[in-house]
Amino acid sequence: MDFIDISKKRQTVRKFSNEPVEPEKLEKILEAGRWAPTAVNGQPQRILVLDNPENLMKVKQFCSFGYDQKYVDLAHECDDSKNGKINLYYGAPLVLFVCYDQDACWRHPQTGESSGATDATIVATHLMLEAASLNLGSVWISYFDETKARELLNIPKQWQPVCMLYIGYPAADFVPNTHLGGKRLPIGKTCFYNGVPGQHNS
Ligand SMILES: Cc1cc2nc3c(=O)[nH]c(=O)nc-3n(C[C@H](O)[C@H](O)[C@H](O)COP(=O)(O)O)c2cc1C
Structure with missing residues (x-):
């Protein structure tokens, strides 16, 4: 499949079937992340693979936010937790919790800014697109309770969480x-040839 086809095929899935992700597919996804570019090839990404009931239950606890009623409704539809909590977990059988190690990333010599978030984001994009090429659905989750996640997953202090990817087969009735x-x-709204529109080139 051409890359553009994979790019278009990937779309956010917010309702998963409980069919597990095959271990060979998971390996391929992680391998695609492994080949992502990172600043000075520092490879600061640290990815927790969460696919057992104990850990998925933890995800359910720290992704509890109610920022959009649409998603809350969806989550209630696909989760069976009866504890009255608002839950944005979407029933995925596999969660990749993507962090970077602050001690392993490049820093810009002038600004001191760390490349970690950029590196981890590129890695996560590779993971997501490989999942799409394997006919798996995914959703990128930035919105979760980081403090709670750190506590429940025992995340080391120098690891900075960036995002989670929920991955799995879309439910038959996913919207x-x-x-x-x-x-x-x-394209014309986001890409500009040879200069910023309305600005004189110096
Ligand atoms: C950086 C980033 C953060 C996101 N955070 C969330 C999130 O916390 N919860 C969620 O349900 N979707 C989240 N999304 C999914 C976006 O809403 C989705 O990718 C966007 O609407 C485009 O739709 P598409 O992925 O189907 O093309 C996030 C996506 C990105 C790239």
Whole structure:
């Protein structure tokens, strides 16, 4: 499959079936992340693979936010927790918890800024696109309770959590994306040839 086809095929899934992800597919996903570029090839990514009931239960606890009623409704539909908590877990059988090690990343010599978040984001993108190429659905989750996640998963202090990817087969009745219906802006709104529109080139 051409890369552009994989890019278009990938779409956010917020309702998963409970069919497990095959170990060979998981290996391929992790391998795709392994080949991601990182600043000075520092490879500061640290990825927790969570796929047993004990750990998935922990994810359910720290992803509890209620920022959008649509998602809350979806989560209630696919979770069986009867504890009255608002839960944004979507029933995925596999969660990749992506962090970077602050002691392992490059720092910009002028600004001192760490490359860690950028590195981990590129790695996560590789993971997500490989999942799509294997006909798996995924959703990128930035919104979770970091303090609670650190505590429940025993995350070392120098690891900075960046995002989670929920991965699995889409439920038969999953509904495609809600934000702007998944539509993309025309190229002309986000890409500019040889200069910023309305600005004089010096
Ligand atoms: C950096 C980032 C953070 C996101 N955080 C969340 C999140 O916390 N919860 C969620 O349900 N979706 C989250 N998403 C999914 C986006 O809403 C989704 O990718 C976007 O609406 C485009 O839809 P598509 O993925 O179907 O193309 C996030 C995506 C990105 C790239």
